[in-house]
Each structure stands twice: as structure tokens, then as C-alpha cells.
Amino acid sequence: MRPVPLVLPLAGLPHRVPGDTDAVVVGGGVAGISAAVVLAERGVRVTMVEAADTLGGRLxxxxxxxxxxxxxxxxxxxxxxFRQYYTWRAILRRADPALxxxxxxVGYPVISRRWPDEDLTGLPAAPPLSLLALFVRSPSLGLRDITGADRSLALELLGYHRERSTPALDAMPAGKFLDRFGITERARSMLFEAFARSFFCDPDALSAAELVAMFHFYFLGNPEGLGFDAPDTDYLSCIWTPLADHLTRHGGRIRAGAAADTVEPADDHRWRVRVAGGAQVTARHLVLALDPAGLRGLAERSPGLRRVGPALAERAAGLRVxxxxxxxxxxxxxxxxxxxxxxxxxxxxxxxxxxxxxxxxxxxxxxxxxxxxxxxxxxxxxxxxxxxxxxxxxxxxxxxxxxxxxxxxxxxxxxxxxxxATAPSFPPGAAGARPTVQTDARGVRVAGDFVELPWCAGLMERSAMSGILAANEVLAEEGAAAEPVHGVPQRGLLAGWTPMTRRRR
Ligand SMILES: Cc1cc2nc3c(=O)[nH]c(=O)nc-3n(C[C@H](O)[C@H](O)[C@H](O)COP(=O)(O)OP(=O)(O)OC[C@H]3O[C@@H](n4cnc5c(N)ncnc54)[C@H](O)[C@@H]3O)c2cc1C
The missing domain is CATH 3.90.660 (Polyamine Oxidase; Chain A, domain 2)
Known part of the structure; x- marks a missing residue:
């Protein structure tokens, strides 16, 4: 298995935007910096407006x-x-090309009072070997433990296919999926619950479609295996200071400690961002890269945005943390x-x-x-x-x-x-209702880990992908080539084969 190209630049389009244009990016986390860096590198005059005194948001x-x-x-x-965060790593290479x-x-143990530690690293990268190795190696997933498993649901894990898995599983809570899965309490606790809670909710408050998608992204569809890296020094020194320097070297401006109060349409197809304290910035393009509650609040305070982007406003109002x-x-x-x-x-x-x-x-x-x-x-x-x-x-x-x-x-x-409470929630039945990168408000794009993407990706990677997609929308409108995006294979080994699919045919 290899990384899959999800976006490739069209041949013949210029790398830099041909004309003079500008953008405001509201929010300086992973999503905002990804959008801002790409836009600035392509010749867009970028201003980043961040409420906190330091960049990074939840990172x-x-x-x-x-x-x-x-x-x-x-x-x-x-x-x-994680090593399959291809998009986020591509942005981080602007801070340090060699990463x-x-x-x-080393090691990724799950520990508990009741059972021995279980180390999830070192699995072969390619399915079905990764899955087989998980069963053979894991003391909590022996064959005895899966004899009661609902095989149709087990196959759902191997047969991830977004267009089919999401409608089939979205309404089901992940907790119910695990109940029906029929695995032992030990396998459930050691392998699935720790994993589900890392998405900031209990399994009963998480959509089964999200659990299956994330199981595909991290375990079964991941060409890199379940290993991960971490910075050897603090994130300010190795990520945020170098990325801010990179952005300013490309002409970007960063206004930290400046919370956007409202965003309103302005003359000449531009947007006006008013910042707390009275200052304002205008630009032709607007990328909203806030956390979910931040976006909801900004839309509530911005009647002009709601008027020209009623669908965006409705989706923002429905965001839950x-x-x-x-x-x-x-x-x-x-x-x-x-x-x-x-x-x-x-x-x-x-x-x-x-x-x-x-x-x-x-x-x-x-x-x-x-x-x-x-x-x-x-x-x-x-x-x-x-x-x-x-x-x-x-x-x-x-x-x-x-x-x-x-x-x-x-x-x-x-x-x-x-x-x-700033993390997005992915509750049962919510797929299709979250904001997308493209909006009905002309010139406005949304980025962040809560955004509905056309692909399956984990949290930081989702933020980076949505930021780059937002930048790509601007580049497309201005006639420049897209920034490439790579991801994990988007379908499981048995996609097209699972019992739920056959039942539907
Ligand atoms: C403790 C913890 C551990 C995590 N571990 C992992 C992990 O191991 N792997 C992983 O992939 N993900 C992990 N995550 C999730 C990851 O941090 C997020 O998915 C990611 O950082 C989100 O980035 P973002 O840019 O989408 O949003 P944010 O980081 O929330 O950025 C939004 C920015 O908008 C700013 N903002 C809000 N309102 C305004 C306003 N009105 N005006 C201007 N700016 C505004 C905020 O200050 C913030 O800087 C973890 C999160 C936490 C909290």
C-alpha cells in the first residue's frame, strides 16, 4: 500500500496566482496555518487573525x-x-524539510488495572496482514474472543467505503456497534474503547461510521503501520515559530491577540473582518479556520454573513462541541x-x-x-x-x-x-450536516477538524487537509494550480463485499 494522491495540480496552470489578490485567514491553528502558508507561497497577500496571543490553537x-x-x-x-498525516507533515516540512x-x-501500550498491557505498535502495515497480526498477537483478541462476533459488523471494519459506510452506520452509536460486535469485555476495553475516547467522547456519543472510518485510517487502511512520532522539543520552538517565520518570509502578516468580532460583506466583492477593539481588515477571500464554537459564535454575531451564506450559517449554528x-x-x-x-x-x-x-x-x-x-x-x-x-x-x-x-x-x-470544551463532536446521525470547505457565501471557505471532508483522515490531518482545500478553492478561483494532497487508501480491503452492501443491492 502507498499514499494515494487525492488532489494533483492540473498541468498548464501557473504555480503563483497571476493577479494581485488578498485573503484573511481567521484562526491560527493547524487548519489556519495550512491555508495561510499555501496561499502566501502562491503570491496571495495573507493576513492571519488569531484570538490568542500565540499561534497553534489546540496544538x-x-x-x-x-x-x-x-x-x-x-x-x-x-x-x-502519525506517519500517515501526509498533508500535515507536508506543511511541517516548511518548518524543517527533514522533519x-x-x-x-517507541511502543504504544494500552494499560489498565484489569488486564496486562497491550502494545499496538509493530503491526505489519498492509491489511489483511495488519488485521491478522492484531488477532494473532493481541492477548485480548484471540479467536475465543471473536467467536461471538457479529461477522457482518467485523466485515464492516474491513470493508470501509465512505459513500456506503457512512449512510449504513452513521445513525448507530459506536457503543451499540461494539455491543453488536460481540467481542469480549477485554477486547472491547483494550482495543476499541481507548481508541474511541481519543476522539473526545464516550462510545455512546460517537457515530459508528466515525469509529469505523477512524479504525480504517489508523489501523487497517494505513500504509505506515500504527507507529507515530512526537517532537523532541516544545511545539513553539519546532512548529509555531518556524511556521510563522515561513509565513512572514512569504509576505504574510500575523495579527495575534486579535479576536475576530464580526465578518461582513464589503464593497467590490470583498470581506471586512472587524477585530475586537475596533480595528478591521478587508480582503477578497476569507478562510474561517476557527474551532467549532468559535465559528458558531462568529456566524451568530455577523448578520451580513448569515444573509449571503444562509446554508453556512445553518450548518455553523448546528455545530456541537x-x-x-x-x-x-x-x-x-x-x-x-x-x-x-x-x-x-x-x-x-x-x-x-x-x-x-x-x-x-x-x-x-x-x-x-x-x-x-x-x-x-x-x-x-x-x-x-x-x-x-x-x-x-x-x-x-x-x-x-x-x-x-x-x-x-x-x-x-x-x-x-x-x-x-473546544473539540468537535461526531455524534450519531450528524454526518452531512457539518460545514464543508465550500460555502454558499461567495469568497468564504471553512477549515477545521470538524469540517466535512470528501476523505477519511484523523484529526490534525483533517485540519491540514481542510486548510489546503480552502487554499485550493482560492487558487482555483484565481487561476493557479492546486496544492497536492495525499491520503491513505480510501477504501478497505473488502469494500464492495460487506454484508450490508449485499443486503442493499
Ligand atoms: C489534549 C489534546 C490532545 C490531542 N491529541 C491529538 C493527537 O494525538 N492527534 C491528532 O491528530 N489530534 C489530536 N488532537 C486534536 C488536534 O489538536 C486538533 O484536531 C487540531 O489541533 C485542530 O486544529 P484546528 O486548526 O482545526 O482548530 P484549533 O486548533 O481549535 O484552531 C482554531 C483557532 O481559531 C482561534 N479562534 C477562535 N475564535 C476566534 C476568533 N473569533 N478570532 C480569531 N481567532 C479565533 C482559536 O484561538 C484557535 O487558535 C488533540 C487535541 C487535544 C486538545
């Missing part, structure tokens, strides 16, 4: 001084940079046991979903730990049931102590806890 990073005076860069949370800041993260997630970074007075993996997914706990040993991952944390003899851990709860950051942190610490007893008596030298 953002910013300076923080510890009580002991050490200056650290802290982040929104650990991210896994030298990405290092393989996932439950809050909690990210707690702890600076501890001691290290954890030497065998602990750098990143572990956790299953079976009410609150804790993953733990990352930052002092074994990123340079600033490594340095702090080496100086103090301590460790830096980050605990995540992706669909948090606790009411606030303090209670989420306390609960995650208790659950961690049950899994890693050496952390029970560790003294917390410092902690930084965040709790917010």
Missing part, C-alpha cells in the same frame, strides 16, 4: 515560568504525529519506574485516558528533570466527567497511582491544569 504552546524560576514552554497537550524534530515514540477535556501537567519530585512507556493510553478508568512522560520526550522537560531529579507527567482526560480542572486533576492522580504505584507518594512541585 498551541506558550512560555510559562515555574515557581523555581525555570522558564518552560508548555502546551495544550501531547499530540501523536528532524520528530522522533519515533464534545464534552470538556482536561490536561494536567505535573512536575513531580521523583521519576516514575524505568520501564514506563513515554506515552500510554489508559482504559477502564472513569477519568484518566492517557499519561505521557514528558521528561523522556521533550528537551525543556528533560532538562528540568535532569536538574531536579524529578519527572514531568501529563495526564489527559478526553471526555471528562469531573466538573472542573482541580477535581479532574485529583481524580486522574488517584487513578494513575492505582496503575503506577510509584506516583502515589510523589510530591507535586508544580502543576498546570486546563479544562475546556
Amino acid at each position: 498551541g504552546a506558550w512560555p510559562h515560568t515555574l515557581p523555581d524560576g525555570t522558564r518552560q514552554i508548555v502546551e495544550h497537550g501531547f499530540h501523536a504525529f 528532524g524534530f520528530l522522533r519515533p515514540v 464534545a464534552p470538556p477535556f482536561a490536561v494536567s501537567r505535573l512536575w513531580l519530585d521523583r521519576d516514575v519506574a524505568p520501564g514506563r512507556a513515554t506515552f500510554s493510553a489508559v482504559t477502564g478508568e472513569p477519568t484518566l485516558d492517557s499519561v505521557t512522560c514528558y521528561h523522556r520526550l521533550e528537551e525543556p522537560s528533560r532538562r528540568w528533570a535532569a536538574t531536579t531529579g524529578g519527572s514531568v507527567l501529563e495526564l489527559h482526560s478526553y471526555a471528562c466527567v469531573e466538573p472542573d480542572a482541580a477535581q479532574a486533576t485529583a481524580r486522574m492522580r488517584d487513578e494513575l497511582a492505582a496503575l503506577w504505584p510509584e506516583t502515589r507518594d510523589a510530591v507535586v512541585r508544580h502543576q498546570l491544569c486546563r479544562y475546556e
Whole structure:
């Protein structure tokens, strides 16, 4: 299996836009920077407007001084940079052509109190070998465990085909899909629930179509195998500063700390973005690359946008966010046991979903730990049931102590806890209702991880793809060649063969 070209430039079109044109990109996360970088490289005068003081959105990073005076860069949370994120990696190559800041993260264990660890890495890349290896190797997916499985649903996993799988499975909650799947509690917990919760919701609040699509993207249709990389230093130093430099070198302007208040049509087929505080920017093209609630709020505050883009406004109004997630970074007075993996997914706990040993991952944390003899851990709860950051942190610490007893008596030298609801939700029955890149408002495009794309891709990759598609729409309108996009094969091995398909024929 190889990466599949999803968009290729048409021969004969110029690389740069032939005329003089401009664009405003609202939102400086993965989606916004992907759109802005491509547009600026092609000669579009780009202004990026970002509400926060630093770029990055949910991948953002910013300076923080510890009580002991050490200056650290802290982040929104650990991210896994999977190797089939071809589009996002292509943008990251603008920061470092060799992607030298990405290092393989060895092992990807799922840990639980009830069952032995299960390592999901090292599977052969190509299906059906990847699936067979998963069954042969995984202690939780032995043959005994799948004898009760509903084979038609098992084949749905192997037969992913967006146009067919989405209508067939979208209305079903992922939890019900797993119930009907008939696998054991252990296989369900170790393989599927930890995976489903990494999409920021409980399996009952996630569409089965989304679960199957993501299983295809990460496991079965992934030419790269389930390995991933992570930056060896903080995201500000290796991603956001170099990408901002790249953008400005290509003539882009970045206005951070500038929240867009309204966007309204202006004279001469232009758009006016009013920024909190009164300033304004106008441009011919507008890319809205906000988080879901940000887009919904902006559309609510912008009557002119609603007037010329009623379908966009309706889709934006219908956007829902996932439950809050909690990210707690702890600076501890001691290290954890030497065998602990750098990143572990956790299953079976009410609150804790993953733990990352930052002092074994990123340079600033490594340095702090080496100086103090301590460790830096980050605990995540992706669909948090606790009411606030303090209670989420306390609960995650208790659950961690049950899994890693050496952390029970560790003294917390410092902690930084965040709790917010900014992730999109993909509930049952919602496919087809989310905003698309193209809109009915002339000159306006939407990008972000909540956007309906024509392809199957994981979260950061979805943001990057939607950003590039938004840029491509502008390039097409201006008569320039498209930026290429690659993805995983878009159909499973048995697409066209699954029982649901045959039933429909
Ligand atoms: C803890 C955590 C762990 C994650 N782990 C992974 C992972 O391992 N792998 C993966 O693929 N994905 C992961 N994700 C998801 C990933 O971070 C997101 O999918 C991605 O970063 C979304 O990028 P975006 O540009 O679409 O949106 P955002 O990052 O939300 O960017 C939107 C931007 O718009 C700005 N904005 C909002 N309103 C306004 C306004 N009015 N004016 C101007 N700007 C505005 C925001 O400040 C923000 O910067 C994780 C997310 C979290 C929170």
C-alpha cells in the first residue's frame, strides 16, 4: 500500500496566482496555518487573525515560568504525529524539510488495572496482514474472543467505503456497534474503547461510521503501520515559530491577540473582518479556520454573513462541541519506574485516558528533570466527567497511582491544569450536516477538524487537509494550480463485499 494522491495540480496552470489578490485567514491553528502558508507561497497577500496571543490553537504552546524560576514552554497537550498525516507533515516540512524534530515514540501500550498491557505498535502495515497480526498477537483478541462476533459488523471494519459506510452506520452509536460486535469485555476495553475516547467522547456519543472510518485510517487502511512520532522539543520552538517565520518570509502578516468580532460583506466583492477593539481588515477571500464554537459564535454575531451564506450559517449554528477535556501537567519530585512507556493510553478508568512522560520526550522537560531529579507527567482526560480542572486533576492522580504505584507518594512541585470544551463532536446521525470547505457565501471557505471532508483522515490531518482545500478553492478561483494532497487508501480491503452492501443491492 502507498499514499494515494487525492488532489494533483492540473498541468498548464501557473504555480503563483497571476493577479494581485488578498485573503484573511481567521484562526491560527493547524487548519489556519495550512491555508495561510499555501496561499502566501502562491503570491496571495495573507493576513492571519488569531484570538490568542500565540499561534497553534489546540496544538498551541506558550512560555510559562515555574515557581523555581525555570522558564518552560508548555502546551495544550501531547499530540501523536502519525506517519500517515501526509498533508500535515507536508506543511511541517516548511518548518524543517527533514522533519528532524520528530522522533519515533517507541511502543504504544494500552494499560489498565484489569488486564496486562497491550502494545499496538509493530503491526505489519498492509491489511489483511495488519488485521491478522492484531488477532494473532493481541492477548485480548484471540479467536475465543471473536467467536461471538457479529461477522457482518467485523466485515464492516474491513470493508470501509465512505459513500456506503457512512449512510449504513452513521445513525448507530459506536457503543451499540461494539455491543453488536460481540467481542469480549477485554477486547472491547483494550482495543476499541481507548481508541474511541481519543476522539473526545464516550462510545455512546460517537457515530459508528466515525469509529469505523477512524479504525480504517489508523489501523487497517494505513500504509505506515500504527507507529507515530512526537517532537523532541516544545511545539513553539519546532512548529509555531518556524511556521510563522515561513509565513512572514512569504509576505504574510500575523495579527495575534486579535479576536475576530464580526465578518461582513464589503464593497467590490470583498470581506471586512472587524477585530475586537475596533480595528478591521478587508480582503477578497476569507478562510474561517476557527474551532467549532468559535465559528458558531462568529456566524451568530455577523448578520451580513448569515444573509449571503444562509446554508453556512445553518450548518455553523448546528455545530456541537464534545464534552470538556482536561490536561494536567505535573512536575513531580521523583521519576516514575524505568520501564514506563513515554506515552500510554489508559482504559477502564472513569477519568484518566492517557499519561505521557514528558521528561523522556521533550528537551525543556528533560532538562528540568535532569536538574531536579524529578519527572514531568501529563495526564489527559478526553471526555471528562469531573466538573472542573482541580477535581479532574485529583481524580486522574488517584487513578494513575492505582496503575503506577510509584506516583502515589510523589510530591507535586508544580502543576498546570486546563479544562475546556473546544473539540468537535461526531455524534450519531450528524454526518452531512457539518460545514464543508465550500460555502454558499461567495469568497468564504471553512477549515477545521470538524469540517466535512470528501476523505477519511484523523484529526490534525483533517485540519491540514481542510486548510489546503480552502487554499485550493482560492487558487482555483484565481487561476493557479492546486496544492497536492495525499491520503491513505480510501477504501478497505473488502469494500464492495460487506454484508450490508449485499443486503442493499
Ligand atoms: C489534549 C489534546 C490532545 C490531542 N491529541 C491529538 C493527537 O494525538 N492527534 C491528532 O491528530 N489530534 C489530536 N488532537 C486534536 C488536534 O489538536 C486538533 O484536531 C487540531 O489541533 C485542530 O486544529 P484546528 O486548526 O482545526 O482548530 P484549533 O486548533 O481549535 O484552531 C482554531 C483557532 O481559531 C482561534 N479562534 C477562535 N475564535 C476566534 C476568533 N473569533 N478570532 C480569531 N481567532 C479565533 C482559536 O484561538 C484557535 O487558535 C488533540 C487535541 C487535544 C486538545
